[in-house]
Every structure is written in C-alpha cells, then in structure tokens.
Amino acid sequence: MMTSRINPLLILFTVLVYIFLMGPLIIVLGASVSDTTYLTFPPQGLTLRWFENIFAISAFKRTIITSLELAFLATGLALLIGIPAAYALNRYRIKLPTWLSTVFVLPILVPEIVLGFSLLKSVAVGMQTPIFLTLLVGHMLLVLPYCVRVVSASLASFDFSIEEAAVSLGSPPMKTFFTIVLPNVRSGVIAAFILAFITSINDVSTSLFLTGPGVSTLPIQILAHVEQFFDPTIASVSVLLMLLTVAVMAIVERTLGLTFLAK
Amino acid sequence: MTQALTVQNLTAHYGATKVLEDLSLSVGKGELVSLLGASGCGKTTTLRLIAGFLEPTSGSIRLGDKDLTRLPAYKRDIGLVFQNYALFPHLSVLDNVGFGLKQRGIAPAEREKRAKAMLERVGLSQLADRLPGALSGGQKQRVALARALVIEPPLLMFDEPLSNLDAKLRVDMRVEIRQLQRANGTTSVYVTHDQEEAFSISDRVAIMNAGRIMQFDTPETLYQxxxxxxxxxxxxxxxxxxxxxxxRDGATVTATTPDGSQLKLSQDRFGAIPDAFVLAARADGLAVSTDPNAEGIPAKLGLRTYLGRAYQYQSDTAAGMLIANGALSSPLEPGSTAKLVPVPDQCCVLKPE
Structure with missing residues (x-):
C-alpha cells in the first residue's frame, strides 16, 4: 500500500502560519481578561471586569450601537443598489460597455483614506449633512463594490434562460426576479451581506474623516480610547468585535456552510 | 388548413446589424414546423421574436386571432422548451411542472393533479419530489417538455431541445416529442441545426440562411x-x-458544359430547362459510364471508395471535381476516362445563383 509522506518542513511552515495568524488574537484575548490596570500578556489573574467596563463607558455603548446601525443600514442600502446593478451587468452583459462594471469596483481601488477625505470635503463640509448621514453614505460606497462583485459572481453562473422559461410560463418580469432569480443567487446575496457587514463594522480609514462631535463608530472610539488610556478595556472591546465576526461566520456555517464563500 | 401562427414581413436588427430580413412564415393548426439552418442563420432569432424576448424592427406576428407583435412575453401563452432545459433549480420536479398553472391562478389541488398527470405522460411520476439537479439530461428534458405542455399552449416552441443529449437518446426523444405533439395536436415550431432531426419529425421545414427563408416545404420536397x-x-x-x-429540339435540349462538351437532356424527364441552369446531383445522380456514346460529362476518374452499394469516384472534370457513383460489377481504375451521366430522377435543374 502506498503511503503519502508528508514533508516535515511543510508541517513546520503550516504551524508557523497558524501561529502568525492566531497569535495576535490569542494575545488580545489573554490581555482582555487580565486583572491588571494596564495591557499585559500573559494575563495576570482572571477577571471579566474589563468587559463590564465597556458598557460602563457610555462612549463605547453609543459607538457600538452606531456601528451596528451603520453596518446594517449601509449594507442594506448597498444591497438594494448592488443586487439590481449586478443583475443588469450580467443580464445585459453583451449590450453594456465593459467599463461600466469597473465603475462599481472603483471604491475598492481608490484608497479608503481618499474616499473619506473627499466625502468630508464634498459632502460633510460642502453640503453640511448630518454626521450619521455622511457616515452612512461613506460606508455604503465602501461596501457597494463587495455587494456588486459577490452577487455578480453568483449571477455569472445563473442561466438566464431559466428566467425566460418562467416568463414564457406567464410570470411577469418583476415577479420572476423575486421568485426565480433571487432564490437562486441567495447564497451570493448572503455572502455579500456578510462581507459588506464586516467591512463596515471594521472600517477605520473612511470613518476617521467622517465621524464628528457626538457621533463615532466603535473602531474610531477604540483609537480615541487608546490615545488616553492603556487599560485592558481596549482588549475586551477588540474581543467583542472578534466575537461579533465569529458569530456572523458561525451563523453562516450553520445555515449555508462556509465552503460557499470560496465559490 | 387553418393557420395558427402567422409571421409577416418580420425584420429584426441587433444594434445596426440586420439579422432577419422580411421573413414570412405560417404554421397550420397542429402542424410541426422546423426552422433549420447553420448557427447565425436567424432561426433562434425568429423563435425569440415569436416568444417575445426580442422586438422586431418591423413586421407582425399573429397567433390565432391574437396579435402578438407588441405583447409582452409573459402574456403570449407560448410553451417553450430550451436547449439547456432551463428548469427551476430550487423547485421540485412537480413544482416545475406546476409553475405555469400557478401563474394562471389554478388552485393548488387542481394544479398538483394536472402536473402529476402530465408527469405520468412523460413517464416521470416517480421523480415528482426530486430537485432538477438530481435528474439525467433526458429526464430534465422530459420535465421541461411536461412543464411546457401542461399549460396547454396554443403554440409550443423548441430551441435545439436535443443538442445536449447523446446520439441514442436524441433519436428516442425526438420520437417521443413528435408523439406527444401529435397526440395533443399542439402547433409547434422547432429550431434545430440538425437536418436529420428536422426532416424526421417535421410536417414542414424552413431552411434558413443569412436571415431569410431559402425554402419552406415538406421534408420530401426539400430532399428531392x-x-x-x-x-x-x-x-x-x-x-x-x-x-x-x-x-432545343422539341422536348430534347442540348446543354453545354463549361468545357464545351455537349449532352442531350430530355425535358420530359428532367422537367422544364431554362436557357441557363445548374444541374444539381448527389453522387447517386451521376452514373459513371464507359460507353463512349453516353450523354454525359467527360471525366477522368480519381480516387475510388467502396460504399457497399456502389463505388464512388472523385472525378476530375472541366466543371471541377465531381463525385459520382459507379456499378459494383465493374470497378474502374484511377486515371481511366469515363462519362458522368445525369440520372433523371436523381437530378434537379436549378436556376443559376
């Protein structure tokens, strides 16, 4: 019988990559439960009071809510624009100029800092819009490319003659979109939602320019906090963000399986 | 025969390119008509125009007493069978078949009854609960057929329905399609590039080229x-x-070939012969003769191949390379000279292009 030999060097590299990837996370996790008033690793003592502390600091409480609101609204709006855009780009691929699909990727190609700065100049200052609205526009622009690209990828393998079959059987085009097209790109839409949501919740560069008095996002608040304090609250907030992301992924894993993200 | 589908002077463009020119076609009630041609000839465009997925530049499409020309596709009430089946991947076989009935507002119980009955007819009732992904190509096409037939459409259209199936299944399926179509008396338009397929199941065939119908006739007429x-x-x-x-001497015509040699043809046997014409013949229609007095085209024989029923010769003539058949009893060697004699029943006299 043939046995495939595994190169010990390969094992070494694999382990190193894992340490490199997971190490920082473990350090943050350790630091967040340390019973000291400064950030340290390995943790000394064991406490959850830094997690309690997050909610004692009203700025954290506020920004967590703002971040969640922003992520949900920005992602929702981006999907509302992105799904029809992706549909049109795929459905009428032959008729549309090729640069059109590039337009929808531009926000990814433009450095986020530039996006934030230009929005600050043109929208926040130029149009005197409320801070939350400017943030919403910024985040929506930020996540729109993910929505268009991921839903597009899903639509690219969708056979549009299926849609025509439904129409020929008497289903009006709009109804067909909801009953036939959408259910078949469901996994793409969910993947787009997750990517967009996580991108929005973790964004710093764009938000940095757009937050203002009274309205901030969690990552920006973390930055502001670190500038003044060095207690483990920061670590516990980071763990909270991580848990949020893991929770989203866990839901996906349970409902769809993670493999579809690789498609 | 009453006309079910009447297409008149249909012209269509893709952007600036004219893809269909002044096409007229009528299909009688219960008739199966094929559109046959190479890819790009306009056959699929014609089907998509009738289905309502494309809009014509000019012309009209009528189905029975209904003018379809500007009617949206979903109101046309036409059953469609696609090349790649186009089943709804997220619906069970039964729901796929019932989809059209649902759009027509038919109650669930009645819908299920009719869908099941139709599945029975295509021999798939035991697969009603499966998803399309779990079916073979032939089964998928049967479901697609059932889905199109169950709405009892006044017109059924097929777009290369058998191209994705293997050869054996193709033959079985086309017989099945024809039987179902006959039994239901459904007026049908069938698009294919496969001549044998078109000829074997159609009442009439329209041979298309470059956006026009070149000839619209029964398979027998087209073939002969x-x-x-x-x-x-x-x-x-x-x-x-x-x-x-x-x-010309009465019914006998003296025709000159491009090299100047002459042969006599009888109009009694070849039909009316215009002053300039093209003699069209299959290999069977040109008999190889060594008789020096035969009325034929002089040829120098080349490669000989054995066909079982005859020998076939690549024959070099002043009119170019011709292919002719010779008797099995007297095989001729390459390089020998002979005459290629047109066989009246196997030849056609055509107008020059």
Missing amino acids: RPANAFVARFVGFENLVPMKVSA
Missing part, C-alpha cells in the same frame, strides 16, 4: 426537389454543374 443551389447543397447535392442550353 430543392428550389435553389443553397438548399440543394444543404440537403446533400454535392455536384452543382452550371450549364447553358445551346439548342
């Missing part, structure tokens, strides 16, 4: 009496020899 050189070539007339009439 093509109306022009394009159709002749399409149905396998390998030899097309341009000729001119140099003398």
Whole structure:
C-alpha cells in the first residue's frame, strides 16, 4: 500500500502560519481578561471586569450601537443598489460597455483614506449633512463594490434562460426576479451581506474623516480610547468585535456552510 | 388548413446589424414546423421574436386571432422548451411542472393533479419530489417538455431541445416529442441545426440562411426537389454543374458544359430547362459510364471508395471535381476516362445563383 509522506518542513511552515495568524488574537484575548490596570500578556489573574467596563463607558455603548446601525443600514442600502446593478451587468452583459462594471469596483481601488477625505470635503463640509448621514453614505460606497462583485459572481453562473422559461410560463418580469432569480443567487446575496457587514463594522480609514462631535463608530472610539488610556478595556472591546465576526461566520456555517464563500 | 401562427414581413436588427430580413412564415393548426439552418442563420432569432424576448424592427406576428407583435412575453401563452432545459433549480420536479398553472391562478389541488398527470405522460411520476439537479439530461428534458405542455399552449416552441443529449437518446426523444405533439395536436415550431432531426419529425421545414427563408416545404420536397443551389447543397447535392442550353429540339435540349462538351437532356424527364441552369446531383445522380456514346460529362476518374452499394469516384472534370457513383460489377481504375451521366430522377435543374 502506498503511503503519502508528508514533508516535515511543510508541517513546520503550516504551524508557523497558524501561529502568525492566531497569535495576535490569542494575545488580545489573554490581555482582555487580565486583572491588571494596564495591557499585559500573559494575563495576570482572571477577571471579566474589563468587559463590564465597556458598557460602563457610555462612549463605547453609543459607538457600538452606531456601528451596528451603520453596518446594517449601509449594507442594506448597498444591497438594494448592488443586487439590481449586478443583475443588469450580467443580464445585459453583451449590450453594456465593459467599463461600466469597473465603475462599481472603483471604491475598492481608490484608497479608503481618499474616499473619506473627499466625502468630508464634498459632502460633510460642502453640503453640511448630518454626521450619521455622511457616515452612512461613506460606508455604503465602501461596501457597494463587495455587494456588486459577490452577487455578480453568483449571477455569472445563473442561466438566464431559466428566467425566460418562467416568463414564457406567464410570470411577469418583476415577479420572476423575486421568485426565480433571487432564490437562486441567495447564497451570493448572503455572502455579500456578510462581507459588506464586516467591512463596515471594521472600517477605520473612511470613518476617521467622517465621524464628528457626538457621533463615532466603535473602531474610531477604540483609537480615541487608546490615545488616553492603556487599560485592558481596549482588549475586551477588540474581543467583542472578534466575537461579533465569529458569530456572523458561525451563523453562516450553520445555515449555508462556509465552503460557499470560496465559490 | 387553418393557420395558427402567422409571421409577416418580420425584420429584426441587433444594434445596426440586420439579422432577419422580411421573413414570412405560417404554421397550420397542429402542424410541426422546423426552422433549420447553420448557427447565425436567424432561426433562434425568429423563435425569440415569436416568444417575445426580442422586438422586431418591423413586421407582425399573429397567433390565432391574437396579435402578438407588441405583447409582452409573459402574456403570449407560448410553451417553450430550451436547449439547456432551463428548469427551476430550487423547485421540485412537480413544482416545475406546476409553475405555469400557478401563474394562471389554478388552485393548488387542481394544479398538483394536472402536473402529476402530465408527469405520468412523460413517464416521470416517480421523480415528482426530486430537485432538477438530481435528474439525467433526458429526464430534465422530459420535465421541461411536461412543464411546457401542461399549460396547454396554443403554440409550443423548441430551441435545439436535443443538442445536449447523446446520439441514442436524441433519436428516442425526438420520437417521443413528435408523439406527444401529435397526440395533443399542439402547433409547434422547432429550431434545430440538425437536418436529420428536422426532416424526421417535421410536417414542414424552413431552411434558413443569412436571415431569410431559402425554402419552406415538406421534408420530401426539400430532399428531392430543392428550389435553389443553397438548399440543394444543404440537403446533400454535392455536384452543382452550371450549364447553358445551346439548342432545343422539341422536348430534347442540348446543354453545354463549361468545357464545351455537349449532352442531350430530355425535358420530359428532367422537367422544364431554362436557357441557363445548374444541374444539381448527389453522387447517386451521376452514373459513371464507359460507353463512349453516353450523354454525359467527360471525366477522368480519381480516387475510388467502396460504399457497399456502389463505388464512388472523385472525378476530375472541366466543371471541377465531381463525385459520382459507379456499378459494383465493374470497378474502374484511377486515371481511366469515363462519362458522368445525369440520372433523371436523381437530378434537379436549378436556376443559376
């Protein structure tokens, strides 16, 4: 019988990559439960009071809510624009100029800092819009490319003659979109939602320019906090963000399986 | 025969390119008509225009007493069978078949009853609860057929429905399609590039080229009496020899071949012969003769191949390379000279292009 030999060097590299990837996370996790008033690793003592502390600091409480609101609204709006855009780009691929699909990727190609700065100049200052609205526009622009690209990828393998079959059987085009097209790109839409949501919740560069008095996002608040304090609250907030992301992924894993993200 | 589908003077463009020119076609009630041609000839465009997925530049489409020309596709009430089946991947076989009935507002119980009955007819009732992904190609196409038939459409259209199936299944399926179509008396339009498929199941076939119908006739007529050189070539007339009439004597015509040699043809046997014409013949239509007095085209024989029923010769003539058949009893060697004698029943006299 043939046995495939595994190169010990390969094992070494694999382990190193894992340490490199997971190490920082473990350090943050350790630091967040340390019973000291400064950030340290390995943790000394064991406490959850830094997690309690997050909610004692009203700025954290506020920004967590703002971040969640922003992520949900920005992602929702981006999907509302992105799904029809992706549909049109795929459905009428032959008729549309090729640069059109590039337009929808531009926000990814433009450095986020530039996006934030230009929005600050043109929208926040130029149009005197409320801070939350400017943030919403910024985040929506930020996540729109993910929505268009991921839903597009899903639509690219969708056979549009299926849609025509439904129409020929008497289903009006709009109804067909909801009953036939959408259910078949469901996994793409969910993947787009997750990517967009996580991108929005973790964004710093764009938000940095757009937050203002009274309205901030969690990552920006973390930055502001670190500038003044060095207690483990920061670590516990980071763990909270991580848990949020893991929770989203866990839901996906349970409902769809993670493999579809690789498609 | 009453006309079910009438297409008149249909012209269509893709952007600036004209893809269909002044096309007229009528299909009788219960008739199966095929649109046959190479890819790009406009057959699928015609089908998509009738289905309402494309808009014509001009012309009209009528189905029964209904004008379809500007009607949205979902209101046309046409059953469609696609090349790649186009089943709804997220619905069970039963729900796929019931989809059209649902759009027509038919109650769930009645819908299920009718869908099941139709599945029974295509022999798939035991697969009603499966998803399309779990079916073979032939089963998928049966579901697609059932889905299109269950709405009892006044017109059923097929777009290359068998192209994705293997050869054996193709033959079985086309018989099945024809039987179902006959039994239901459903007026049908069938698009294919496969001549055998079109000829075997159609009442009439429209042979198309470059956005026009070249000839619209029964398969028998098309096969034996093509109306022009394009159709002749399409149905396998390998030899097309341009000729001119140099003398007429009653029913007998003296025709001159491009090299100047003459042969006499009887209009009683070849039909009316115009002054300039093209003699079209399959290999069977040109008999190889060594009789020096035979009325034929002089040829120098080349490669000989054995066909079982005859020998076939690549024959070098002044009209180019012609393919002719010779008797099994007297095989001739390459390089020998002979005459290629047109066989009246196997030849056609066509107008020059």
